[in-house]
Amino acid sequence: xxxCPSSSxxxxxxxxxxxxxxxxxxxxxxxxxxxxxxxxxAEALRNSHHVAAAGTANSFGDDQLNVDVTAENxxxxxxxxxxxxxxxxxEEDPVERRVQHTTPPPCPSSAPTSEEYTLAFDPLDGxxxxxxxxxxxxxxxxxxxxxxxxxxPATAQIAxxxxxxxxxxxxxxxxxxxxxxxxxxxxxxxxxxxxAWHVATPQLALADTARYFSPANLRAAAEDPAYLALxxxxxxxxxxxxxxxxxxxxxxxMLVQGEGVYVSPVTAGSKAKLRRLYELxxxxxxxxxxxxxxxxxxxxxxxxxxxxxxxxxxxGLVCGSAxxxxxVVERLVEGQ
Amino acid sequence: xxxCPSSSxxxxxxxxxxxxxxxxxxxxxxxxxxxxxxxxxAEALRNSHHVAAAGTANSFGDDQLNVDVTAENxxxxxxxxxxxxxxxxxEEDPVERRVQHTTPPPCPSSAPTSEEYTLAFDPLDGxxxxxxxxxxxxxxxxxxxxxxxxxxPATAQIAxxxxxxxxxxxxxxxxxxxxxxxxxxxxxxxxxxxxAWHVATPQLALADTARYFSPANLRAAAEDPAYLALxxxxxxxxxxxxxxxxxxxxxxxMLVQGEGVYVSPVTAGSKAKLRRLYELxxxxxxxxxxxxxxxxxxxxxxxxxxxxxxxxxxxGLVCGSAxxxxxVVERLVEGQ
Numbered sequence: 001x002x003x004c005p006s007s008s009x010x011x012x013x014x015x016x017x018x019x020x021x022x023x024x025x026x027x028x029x030x031x032x033x034x035x036x037x038x039x040x041x042a043e044a045l046r047n048s049h050h051v052a053a054a055g056t057a058n059s060f061g062d063d064q065l066n067v068d069v070t071a072e073n074x075x076x077x078x079x080x081x082x083x084x085x086x087x088x089x090x091e092e093d094p095v096e097r098r099v100q101h102t103t104p105p106p107c108p109s110s111a112p113t114s115e116e117y118t119l120a121f122d123p124l125d126g127x128x129x130x131x132x133x134x135x136x137x138x139x140x141x142x143x144x145x146x147x148x149x150x151x152x153p154a155t156a157q158i159a160x161x162x163x164x165x166x167x168x169x170x171x172x173x174x175x176x177x178x179x180x181x182x183x184x185x186x187x188x189x190x191x192x193x194x195x196a197w198h199v200a201t202p203q204l205a206l207a208d209t210a211r212y213f214s215p216a217n218l219r220a221a222a223e224d225p226a227y228l229a230l231x232x233x234x235x236x237x238x239x240x241x242x243x244x245x246x247x248x249x250x251x252x253x254m255l256v257q258g259e260g261v262y263v264s265p266v267t268a269g270s271k272a273k274l275r276r277l278y279e280l281x282x283x284x285x286x287x288x289x290x291x292x293x294x295x296x297x298x299x300x301x302x303x304x305x306x307x308x309x310x311x312x313x314x315x316g317l318v319c320g321s322a323x324x325x326x327x328v329v330e331r332l333v334e335g336q
Numbered sequence: 337x338x339x340c341p342s343s344s345x346x347x348x349x350x351x352x353x354x355x356x357x358x359x360x361x362x363x364x365x366x367x368x369x370x371x372x373x374x375x376x377x378a379e380a381l382r383n384s385h386h387v388a389a390a391g392t393a394n395s396f397g398d399d400q401l402n403v404d405v406t407a408e409n410x411x412x413x414x415x416x417x418x419x420x421x422x423x424x425x426x427e428e429d430p431v432e433r434r435v436q437h438t439t440p441p442p443c444p445s446s447a448p449t450s451e452e453y454t455l456a457f458d459p460l461d462g463x464x465x466x467x468x469x470x471x472x473x474x475x476x477x478x479x480x481x482x483x484x485x486x487x488x489p490a491t492a493q494i495a496x497x498x499x500x501x502x503x504x505x506x507x508x509x510x511x512x513x514x515x516x517x518x519x520x521x522x523x524x525x526x527x528x529x530x531x532a533w534h535v536a537t538p539q540l541a542l543a544d545t546a547r548y549f550s551p552a553n554l555r556a557a558a559e560d561p562a563y564l565a566l567x568x569x570x571x572x573x574x575x576x577x578x579x580x581x582x583x584x585x586x587x588x589x590m591l592v593q594g595e596g597v598y599v600s601p602v603t604a605g606s607k608a609k610l611r612r613l614y615e616l617x618x619x620x621x622x623x624x625x626x627x628x629x630x631x632x633x634x635x636x637x638x639x640x641x642x643x644x645x646x647x648x649x650x651x652g653l654v655c656g657s658a659x660x661x662x663x664v665v666e667r668l669v670e671g672q
Contacts, residue, residue: 045503049526049536132589133502134471134580166469167381167501190385200385219574228571235564238555243579244470253468 009189012199018180025084025115026142031159031173034119034140035189035197037078038163038171041071041123041138042191045130045165067130068092071123071138077102079119087118087146091278094311096147118143120311122278126246137248138163141282149311153281153304160282162248170200172252174289186255186289204255206292208323212257213239214250216264216317217273224267230331247274251283254320255290261324265297265332266316276303276313287319293326294319300329345525348535354516361420361451362478367495367509370455370476371525371533373414374499374507377407377459377474378527381466381501403466404428407459407474413438415455423454423482427614430647432483454479456647458614462582471502473584477618485647489617490640496618496625498584506536508588510625522591522625540591542628544659548593549575550586552600552653553609560603566667583610587619590656591626597660601633601668602652612639612649623655629662630655636665 013027048067072092079085080102089096096118119142126136142159143151151157155178162172169191176184188201213234215221221228234241242260244250254260266272274280284294284303294303297316318328349363384403408428415421416438425432432454455478462472478495479487487493491514498508505527512520524537549570551557557564570577578596580586590596602608610616620630620639630639633652654664 042503047504047529049504049506049528049534129578129589130503132585132592133500133504133506134585134589135469136503164469165503167378167466167472168383168385168469170385170469192385193383198385215577218571218577221571222574228568231571232564232568235554235557235567238558240581241551241554241579242465242581243577245576245578249468249470253465253470256468 009187009197009199012187012202016175016182016185017177018182023115023177023180025113026117026159030082030084030117030142031161033078033082034075034142034161035171037075038138038161039169039191039195039197040074040078041163042165042169044070044074045136065124065127065130068124068127075121075123075138075140084113084115085117085119089120089148089277089311091122091275094275094278096149096311116145118146118148120148120277120282122275125248125279126244129244129246134244134246135164135166135249136246137165137252139248139279139282141278141285148277148308150307150309152307153284154302157281157285157304160285162252162282162286164248164252166249170252171197172204172255172286174286176285176289184289186286188256204290205258206254206287206290206321207259208321210254210259210261210321210324211239212242212254212260214243214253214260214262215241216243216245216250216262217270218243220265220267220270223269224265226332227263227265227267230263230328233331247279247283251286251319254292255286259321261320261328262317263297263328264317272314272316274314274317275311276315277308277311280315280317281308283317283319291322292320293322295325295329297328297332300333345523345533345535348523348538352511352518352521353513354518359451359513359516361449362453362495366418366420366453366478367497369414369418370411370478370497371507373411374474374497375505375527375531375533376410376414377499378501378505380406380410381472401460401463401466404460404463411457411459411474411476420449420451421453421455423484425456425484425613425647427458427611430614432485432647452481454482454484456484456613456618458611461584461615462580465580465582470580470582471500471585472582473501473588474499475584475615475618477614477621484613484644486643486645488643489620490638493617493621493640496621498588498618498622500584500588502585506588507533508540508591508622510622512621512625520625522622524592540626541594542590542623542626542657543595544657546590546595546597546657546660547575548578548590548596550579550589550596550598551577552579552581552586552598553606556601556603556606559605560601562668563599563601563603566599566664569667583615583619587622587655590628591622595657597656597664598653599633599664600653608650608652610650610653611647612651613644613647616651616653617644619653619655627658628656629658631661631665633664633668636669
């Protein structure tokens with residue numbers, strides 16, 4: 001494993017990020033190191049044939065799988081090689097802590113810099129489908145400064161990275177750097193056999209309308225007539241159903257198809273399950289950078305309009321093609 | 337690529353197949369060679385980052401992807417190394433033809449034998465989801481004798497093999513050898529980094545009832561009140577939705593969870609899409625070997641009770657946990 005990873009997409013990153021040197025570590029160290037950790041997780045999963053309970057639970061009380069623990073450790077060890085990531089927390093260990101760095105590698109990117117980042121990550125999203133060998137993902141979210149809490153997500157969360165572990169290994173990188181004068185980007189990357197990342201799609205974009213729908217937490221429709229009507233409405237209009245039950249594959253399906261709507265409502269009888277810091281904010285950035293919308297199904301407000309006040313905050317999610325998301329807000333929020 | 341593949345699961349196969357030598361080539365040559373072709377397809381997919389139209393169509397008029405063609409070629413070249421597979425056809429080239437073998441390898445398994453098999457296969461099932469990097473599969477079906485047509489599927493189709501291309505590479509092997517005195521088996525295999533196959537689960541089994549449902553071709557519910565009522569009934573009873581839109585991942589999810597029901601109905605406005613020879617028969621054998629049921633949604637008859645009379649025959653499918661399949665037959669067939 002190279003300590004100073006570099007590959008063909010760095011030239012692409014340089015073309016989309018500020019040229020004034022203020023994001024040098026981000027380009028040459030942080031993002032390459034995080035991508036390297038995604039390659040490490042992919043390799044570990046490829047050989048994890050005994051998916052089993054680790055016999056432990058995370059701080060939320062969720063049972064941990066051995067592969068959750070492996071992915072967590074691989075990403076933590078990548079962070080430790082990256083001096084500008086000073087703070088980190090994860091869904092498996094949801095407390096922001098200062099990073100204890102290993103000796104900085106003799107790499108130009110480790111030169112003194114004013115950059116300082118916080119990483120919030122979900123090392124392995126999709127525990128319920130990993131045993132069936134369905135595609136799962138990792139979610140990494142990068143914030144400016146020494147914490148992700150009590151910050152304005154729309155500007156403080158500058159990057160989000162999804163690892164997609166399927167028949168091949170791909171990643172989605174969303175970048176939105178304030179005051180840079182650059183348009184947001186949402187790039188699809190692909191890992192080749194020599195562990196180099198390549199740009200597969202320079203800009204993913206969601207059309208305003210869609211013909212695919214992903215109804216998460218569909219059991220909630222048993223007690224929520226508005227949600228049931230929404231779903232039967234999609235059926236009546238002959239939308240195509242795709243629902244893996246993993247947030248990463250479900251959102252990535254929309255991005256790659258260029259259209260879709262994902263709905264995970266919150267109802268009286270079913271609590272919000274998605275973590276704002278580890279799931280909702282990073283996914284919302286990805287979707288917005290692809291010209292889509294991501295809103296809270298309770299009040300229709302943008303996911304990124306509200307600060308994250310604690311690592312355990314949770315919510316629902318409606319995201320995808322902007323026009324479709326608007327239609328869901330009309331039915332689930334304004335129709336109440 | 338070894339010409340005489342062997343690995344730890346052969347001992348397991350020997351323990352479940354007749355000891356009289358009548359299936360020696362099946363154990364030592366046919367199944368290992370087919371599994372090797374699944375490993376080849378997995379490796380090819382891992383590096384196929386430009387999934388694109390091949391610019392051709394198969395005989396059914398479906399557009400072919402470059403990865404469809406690659407998978408087809410890899411499996412065809414495996415068959416050519418296997419003297420006891422004398423006939424083959426595939427969804428990409430749906431005409432039964434005699435196999436032109438390459439020089440037989442100097443392998444004990446190629447010794448003269450009375451065994452003769454026909455292979456029918458779908459090299460890459462799930463074209464619509466491969467671009468999104470979702471799990472896809474291969475379906476291989478092995479028949480006794482020089483043809484799969486006009487034979488009794490329940491006894492002539494002796495083995496079925498699913499390749500599962502996801503975060504890792506796994507396979508499902510179903511074997512039901514008539515007059516052998518052995519119970520049917522449905523084995524989950526896993527591919528390790530050194531390209532050896534290992535037994536992950538010696539016997540997959542579907543419980544009689546389930547809490548997961550997969551409603552395929554859901555758009556058909558727009559015009560079929562019985563199908564819509566079936567689906568809203570699952571919602572009301574709080575079944576969990578899982579629907580990848582790929583026959584292999586959807587069936588494998590049930591097998592690994594040990595429960596589930598998959599419904600792909602046929603209605604006036606939506607034609608049957610699943611091929612009996614390349615999809616329905618092999619999946620039905622897998623499900624039956626896991627103690628489940630697989631029936632035709634038109635009349636409730638077992639998929640394997642009816643001969644395949646042509647390579648292009650199609651149908652719908654209800655399969656999975658036996659009690660759940662019975663419930664669907666009551667609602668969709670008997671309720672008509």
